[in-house]
Amino acid sequence: MSAAETFAKLRAHARETALVASIGGLVEWDEQTYLPPSGGDWRAEQQAYLAGVVHARSTAPALGEWLAELRDSDEARDPESDIGCVTRELSRRYERETKLPGDLVEEIARTSSKAHHAWTTARRSDDFAIFRPWLEQMLALQRRKAEAFGYEASPYDALIEDYEPGETAESVGSVLTGLRAELAPLVQAIVGSGVAAPSEVLRESFDVETQAIFGKAAAQAIGFDFASGRLDVTAHPFCGGAGPNDVRMTTRYNEHDFADAFFSTLHETGHGLYEQGLPGEWFGLPPGEAISLGIHESQSRMWENLVGRGRGFWRHFFGPLGEAFPVAMKGVDPESWYFAINEAKPSLIRTESDEATYNLHVIVRFELERAMIEGDLLPSDLPAAWNEKYASIVGITPPSDANGCLQDVHWSAGLFGYFPTYSLGNLYSAQFFDQAEADLGDLEAMFAAGEFDPLLGWLRKNIHQVGQRLSASQLVERVTGKPLSHEPLMRRLKAKFGELYGFG
Incomplete structure (x- = not known):
């Protein structure tokens, strides 16, 4: 298969993944704007499900195979070209995502949704005790995430990479x-x-x-x-x-x-x-x-x-x-x-x-x-x-x-x-x-x-x-x-x- 054909398959796969992720973005926006107060638990399940689907697609074996093929191609040698940029960045993400268990990804999404509602109530009531157990849960999940990614100096290094690649x-x-x-x-x-x-x-x-x-x-x-x-x-x-x-x-x-x-x-x-x-x-x-x-x-x-x-x-x-x-x-x-x-x-x-x-x-x-x-x-x-x-x-x-x-x-x-x-x-x-x-x-x-x-x-x-x-x-x-x-x-x-x- 030529690099162009492989790239076309990868791009189609990524577009479908982006479609699912964008639905998750809309669901999250709705949660913070118009979601009824009693809809939080079901919304948490929706977000966990969507996060699981995105993670499964982002770690699909076929995606890894396509990236491996493209990394060896002449077309990917220029890091600023379409194929070069996509191959470099998706390879970096794929390496990280494949280290994360799917159940951890879903649990983080589920917990973050519930924790958001707890935080809203805690802030409104000026009562940290309402939010504390959710903060403890989220910290434990983030430490698991850092351990899954791996790090040399600090677990914080593994987490900041998601937001500012290259920083520690x-x-x-x-x-x-x-x-x-x-x-x-x-x-x-x-x-x-x-x-x-x-x-x-x-x-x-x-x-x-x-x-x-x-x-x-x-x-x-x-x-x-x-x-x-x-x-x-x-x-x-x-x-x-x-x-x-x-x-x-x-x-x-x-x-x-x-x-x-x-x-x-x-x-x-x-x-x-x-x-x-x-x-x-x-x-x-x-x-x-x-x-x-x-x-x-x-x-x-x-x-x-x-x-x-x-x-x-x-x-x-x-x-x-x-x-x-x-x-x-x-x-x-x-x-x-x-x-x-x-x-x-x-x-x-x-x-x-x-x-x-x-x-x-x-x-x-x-x-x-x-x-x-x-x-x-x-x-x-x-x-x-x-x-x-x-x-x-x-x-x-x-x-x-x-x-x-x-x-x-x-x-x-x-x-x-x-x-x-x-x-x-x-x-x-x-x-x-x-x-x-x-x-x-x-x-x-x-x-x-x-x-x-x-x-x-x-x-x-x-x-x-x-x-x-x-x-x-x-x-x-x-x-x-x-x-x-x-x-x-x-x-x-x-x-x-x-x-x-x-x-x-």
Whole structure:
């Protein structure tokens, strides 16, 4: 059989697998948006079944045979070619997936569904005891998963590979330690400046229905195609997909906190733009998939912070904002609004935190989940450990578990190794944005004129359309000519907050 014929068989198999996986994505989206409260147990069985089917297809012996044939072919020698990219990435996944027992995959899916509902109840009730047994179960399952994969230094290494291939607990820890060393003095300077942002303007009464309309309009203006996606409400905002032309975004609304919903919407729109920019004809195969969660996060953080919290963006949107909320915005000038949406101070909630302190929230989670996976921290001790680290790293002590160790959904879903990708995304975003500005010119002036297409087009060409033909580190080098560095991010943070808070 020729390489082309083998590749055709593999591609057809992968497409069918992607169909099943996309049904699972839709089922999960429904669970977090519209599932009736009593439907959780049956939904868990549905998800376990679908996960089992996907795993069986992903570890089929025929798939291994096709990959072995392609690895020996001349057509696969170019790692960036269609066949080369598919063979390399699917071989890596196949090797990992075949190490996982099917019953473990199904049990993780089943437990994550039930744990999600327990987490929702626990957070609403501010009762960690409700979630604790599910966290214990999920940790045990994740350790089994790590043992099945195998690792050299830490079980955490085996888990982070699912989200940021090539990274380890040590490499990520080194990056975050270096970042923390520069962030801590910056946050101390902000706190010690004695300057306060006029954040009360964000806490006026902003009608929720109008917020939804305004947020959707902003998402559409920066490029999200609502003919191929939608925006709904959930407890914890996320972006998922059910197919190449079906991207599901969610957000949440607070009448007295405009920034919560609006910047969550921009954040998820960044994810959605990446999904909509991937080559649809390769859906379910590496050329049509995101490189890593860190690169995915670079897109969401770029649109949320580097675009959405910039002066240019609000020179364009400030007028429409005043028209949408005439009472809440009465007497508010553009500079006061700009300062308010860029307020920086130690806070409790990661998703609501500012650019200066956000990575400190991630560091807390990384250190705690690594300790739990490595067996150095028991789930029963998590609330106290969380509060201690928040006091020492972020500079604030949570008054409750709902605003502490129960605030994130990730651990209920078994996403251990996921959190560091948020900080990597911040680093990637700043470095990419600098290069985009060098290539395109004054981006702030473009945003002020309502021109977002140049940046989106640049991202489509240089990042989205690449799929997984390059690794994350290769992409950064290819696009910017330099390896990943914390310098672009820190330079921006120091300049922005030094101006706002009068130092530096």
